[in-house]
Amino acid sequence: MHRFANPAQFNRLADAILPWAIGAMVLLFAAGLYTAFFASPPDYQQGESVRVMYIHAPAAWMAMFIYMVMAVASFTALVWRHPLALLAGRATAPLGAMFTALALLTGMLWGKPMWGTYWVWDGRLTSVLILFFLYLGYMALWQSVEDEEKAGRAASILALVGVVNIPIIKFSVDWWSTLHQPASVIRLDGPTIDGSMLLPLLLMAAAYQAYFIVVFLWRMKLEINRRKLAVARQAMMHAPVGAE
Amino acid sequence: MAGLKTRKKQRLVVVSVALTSLVGATLLILFALGGDSLSLFLQPSDVKERQVEAGQHFRLGGLVETGSFSRLDDGLTFRFTVTDCLANQPVEFTGLLPDLFREGQGVVTEGELNADGVFVASTVLAKHDENYRPPGTMPKSEGQCSHPDDQAAAAAYSEG
DSSP: OGGGGSHHHHHHHHHHHHHHHHHHHHHHHHHHHHHHHTSSOOBTTTBGGGGHHHHHHHHHHHHHHHHHHHHHHHHHHHHHOOHHHHHHHHHHHHHHHHHHHHHHHHHHHHHHHHTSOSOOOOHHHHHHHHHHHHHHHHHHHHHHOSSHHHHHHHHHHHHHHGGGHHHHHHHHHHHSOOSSOOOSSSSTTOOOBOHHHHHHHHHHHHHHHHHHHHHHHHHHHHHHHHHHHHHHHHHHHHSOTTOO | OHHHHHHHHHHHHHHHHHHHHHHHHHHHHHHHHHHHHHOSOBOHHHHHHHTOOTTOEEEEEEEEOTTOOEEOTTSSEEEEEEEOSSOEEEEEEESOOOTTOOTTSEEEEEEEEOTTSOEEEEEEEEEOOSOBOOTTSOOSSOSTTOSHHHHHHHHHHHHO
16 A cells, blocks of 8 residues: 555556546546436436436535545544545545535525425435535635644544544435435335436446546645645755755 | 554554444434434324324425325315325415425425314425336336335234
8 A cells, every 4th residue: 555655656657547537537428418418218207307317416426425535535644644645635625525516506406396495404405515514624624724734634533523424414315204315226126217317327427436536636646746845845944044 | 663553553443443433422322312303204194193283383294195186266275185104194285386296296294283183284395206217117116005015014003
């Protein structure tokens, strides 16, 4: 594992993956959006409005998936003091917040015509809103503490505390009565969604994943450069006068 | 080097134990609170069991029983029965129904019981289920109250 802790090695790996990830992302988005909006049937109950699902549900999955990535990075940072793990957590948070916001917004726009309301304080909607605040809190902690190491540790602890929210989001619809319907895809007795609609859903989920990989690698490279710059600046400040 | 290793191991244990107990504690609190305080609505059998008093404001949810829907002469007031396959609750609502409202589908309504035991709703939200399929295709599972678990539960409920 320590091999990847070397920033130069990581950069090389990222540069090798990036072109493939970008290619996959473009293809998957093209296939996903085409099947979602043109090559899939309307729903027997919801009609054309069902197409919001192809944007909404994968965004909600990503919101939870990215949180788990951030939590694993935070755990690694706290226990093994990996410098790259700390940067990985920092690189994922805005992406997670973005997907959570996308899930919340599309959910509201979908809820108004289907349910008859933008929002209810049920278990699912509320726990996802909390997830959004956890991301914001994580990013705020990084900003609020001057010393990067301390800031990173505080933010990592928050990320780990928030992990408890992930099973709550997933099972909120089973444990409590909610307006949000139970799971359609990830359930024990198999998907309750027709194959013609499952395909665009999974294509969009794969497209979002590819997007995540691309932007995550870009952000990691950025974070590594930012760190290098900070270290160089510090070295320059502490260098004896006339040493250059 | 040995010292560094043990410190890492220590941190691993501390962080893991802290995380596990935190998650465990939170989930225990949630279960101690019970489904009630965190649930959005009561189902007809809950209303029956608890003998909710008239005038008490709450949310009622369940399926709109097939064949129960009617519109009164004023054209704006609707009557239907909400069921959870164990008990039924008549509902009256004046206003606009959401697009997805239909018999055999879920609703979440908000209001209170009147003296006659009819739930007078001030809002009606449509709750859709987890099934998605094209029009004209057969559902994977049958409609309301036909699931074997539901039937068994209903039988047990009426006996008890």
